[in-house]
Amino acid sequence: SAVISQKPSRDICQRGTSLTIQCQVDSQVTMMFWYRQQPGQSLTLIATANQGSEATYESGFVIDKFPISRPNLTFSTLTVSNMSPEDSSIYLCSVVTDRSDGYTFGSGTRLTVV
């Protein structure tokens, strides 16, 4: 399965600022996903990062708040913009090579907004 490097692993940020999270995969993958895990909660899909086109966002998530880049088949970034304490969560990227084979997750970015 693919190996994912996600950076940073954690950060503490001031409200009103932005943070960009990077996801690097050791092989080319078609589909990359960004999830949010709020404290004590399950994972919610933010968007699907598409190479060469705009990301596809889930209901409740918008591009202005969570801009995503996908410049090639091994890399993606998620930016959390104009942060508020409600954005404090773990953000995870995920890739899939074969949907019936499961998905691989990065180790996550633990974000605290103060």
Next chain:
Amino acid sequence: GDSVTQMEGPVTLSEEAFLTINCTYTATGYPSLFWYVQYPGEGLQLLLKATKADDKGSNKGFEATYRKETTSFHLEKGSVQVSDSAVYFCALTFSSNTGKLIFGQGTTLQVKP
């Protein structure tokens, strides 16, 4: 819409006890089903999977059987260890969709020596 429901936690067991974590799903069609585990401070790891009815996924002593008639995928282990303490997530996806994973709310397992 499609959804996954897990039993609420935390589940607290003594070492070597039998574990069951219930998972049921609602879906239009026949999804693939997964159990993921999240150890403290770590990311998600795939524990096991099943892609069609009556399939049994197994790994590290854990098992789960895809039951179409009851739309369930309960996780079981015959003898838990302290090292099994983690959060367990049941999830589903469809091969025909955009690849989105739908997760249950997670169940925290605490195993005491």
